[in-house]
Amino acid sequence: MSVARLASISPDADVSCVQRCCGSVPRSHPVPASEPSSGLLRVSAVVKPVVRRTLHLSFLSSPGDMWKGRSMSNSGNAKRLAKKIRDNTSLTLAASFRLARQLNVRPEPPTVDAPDPRQRRLEAHLAHVLAASFQDHQLNGSLLGVRKAVPNGQRLDLLLEPAMAEAVIYELLPRFDRSYGGIRGVPGLRVTGDGRRWTLHAIGLGKVTAARTDHGPIRLPIPRDDEVALWGRLPDDLSRDERHEIEWWVDAKSVDAPDIRDLLMSRLLRRPELVNKAAEPHGFANCYNHHAGDLVIEWCCGETVEALCAALLAHGFIDGVPRADAVELVSRNSALLGDATIILNRHTSCLYGDNAQSIAEHIKKSYES
Numbered sequence: 001m002s003v004a005r006l007a008s009i010s011p012d013a014d015v016s017c018v019q020r021c022c023g024s025v026p027r028s029h030p031v032p033a034s035e036p037s038s039g040l041l042r043v044s045a046v047v048k049p050v051v052r053r054t055l056h057l058s059f060l061s062s063p064g065d066m067w068k069g070r071s072m073s074n075s076g077n078a079k080r081l082a083k084k085i086r087d088n089t090s091l092t093l094a095a096s097f098r099l100a101r102q103l104n105v106r107p108e109p110p111t112v113d114a115p116d117p118r119q120r121r122l123e124a125h126l127a128h129v130l131a132a133s134f135q136d137h138q139l140n141g142s143l144l145g146v147r148k149a150v151p152n153g154q155r156l157d158l159l160l161e162p163a164m165a166e167a168v169i170y171e172l173l174p175r176f177d178r179s180y181g182g183i184r185g186v187p188g189l190r191v192t193g194d195g196r197r198w199t200l201h202a203i204g205l206g207k208v209t210a211a212r213t214d215h216g217p218i219r220l221p222i223p224r225d226d227e228v229a230l231w232g233r234l235p236d237d238l239s240r241d242e243r244h245e246i247e248w249w250v251d252a253k254s255v256d257a258p259d260i261r262d263l264l265m266s267r268l269l270r271r272p273e274l275v276n277k278a279a280e281p282h283g284f285a286n287c288y289n290h291h292a293g294d295l296v297i298e299w300c301c302g303e304t305v306e307a308l309c310a311a312l313l314a315h316g317f318i319d320g321v322p323r324a325d326a327v328e329l330v331s332r333n334s335a336l337l338g339d340a341t342i343i344l345n346r347h348t349s350c351l352y353g354d355n356a357q358s359i360a361e362h363i364k365k366s367y368e369s
C-alpha cells in the first residue's frame with residue numbers, strides 16, 4: 001500500500017466540498033511514485049488557509065456529566081445535545097438541533113484524552129500514517145485497522161482487527177524506502193513485546209500497545225527488498241531521515257495549530273467505534289491526507305455526515321477547540337472539524353453498487369497473500 005496513493009474525487013462527490021477542500025497545493029512531504037490504485041476513490045491535494053488558532057483546554061475538564069444515564073431517545077436529550085453543540089460551535093441552534101436529532105449512538109461521556117501533549121502527538125502521527133497507508137483498503141469496517149482503543153494512564157492500548165493486525169504494525173514501524181527516497185511509517189517508533197502484544201514507543205513522546213482483539217499472535221514484519229528497517233535501532237538512535245521526518249511532522253508549514261491537530265487526530269484514534277461507522281456498510285471506506293495537518297474520511301452508504309458529526313460531538317470530539325473552528329457544515333454531505341483538521345465527506349450515491357461485495361473479497365484476499 002502506498003503512503004500517497006493520491007487520486008480525484010468521484011464525480012458525484014459533494015460539489016461544495018470539492019471546491020472547499022480540493023484545490024492544488026505543493027505537498028510539504030515528498031510524494032513517492034504512485035503505486036497501482038485499487039481504483040475505488042481518487043483524491044487530489046488541498047488548499048488550507050493558514051489561520052492561527054489557540055487551543056483552550058478548559059472545556060476538557062467537563063467530563064460530560066450531562067449525559068450520564070441518558071439516551072437520545074427523547075426530545076429532551078436531543079435538546080441538551082443541541083445546546084451543547086450550539087454552545088461549543090458556531091452552528092445555529094437549528095443546525096445543532098438537526099444534528100442532535102440524528103444521533104443514533106449512546107451519548108457516552110467523552111473518551112479520556114491523552115493527558116500528555118507528547119502522547120497526543122504520537123497518537124496523532126499514528127492515525128495520520130494509518131490513514132495514508134490503508135486508504136480504501138480495509139477489512140471488516142476497521143477504518144484504521146483498530147477495533148477498540150482503551151486509555152491506560154499515560155498510554156493507549158489498541159485492539160486491532162485480527163486480519164489487519166500485521167499490516168497495522170508494518171505500516172507504523174519506520175523504514176527507509178529506497179525507491180521512495182524517504183521514510184515510511186512513524187519516524188522514531190520502536191517496538192518491544194512478546195509476539196502477542198507489542199509496545200510501540202518513541203523517545204520523548206509516548207507509547208501505545210497493540211494486540212489483536214482475539215489475542216492471537218502478531219508477527220513483526222520483514223522489510224521489503226527496497227526497504228531498510230529502522231525499528232531495530234535503539235530508541236535514541238534516530239537516522240538522519242527520521243529526524244527530518246519528525247521535524248516535518250512537528251513544524252509542517254501546512255499546519256498552523258499542531259496542538260489542535262494532535263488533539264483531534266489522537267481523539268480519532270481513541271474513538272474507533274464511532275469512526276468505523278463510516279466503513280460499516282461495505283467493510284471499507286476511504287481515508288487519506290492532503291498534508292501533515294488533515295485527515296479525510298470519505299464514504300458512501302450508511303451513516304450520514306451529520307449523524308457521524310453528532311456522534312463525535314456527543315462524545316467530546318471538539319471539546320476545547322475554539323468555537324469558530326470547531327465545526328463547519330459545508331453541506332449535508334461534507335463537514336470540517338477543527339478548521340478542516342478532520343474532513344468528513346459522504347458521497348450522495350453508492351460508489352460500488354453491485355460490485356461492493358466482490359471488492360471486499362478482493363481486499364480480503366490481498367491480506368491473505
Ligand SMILES: [Zn+2]
Pocket residue numbers: 281282300301349350351352353
Ligand atoms: Zn455504498
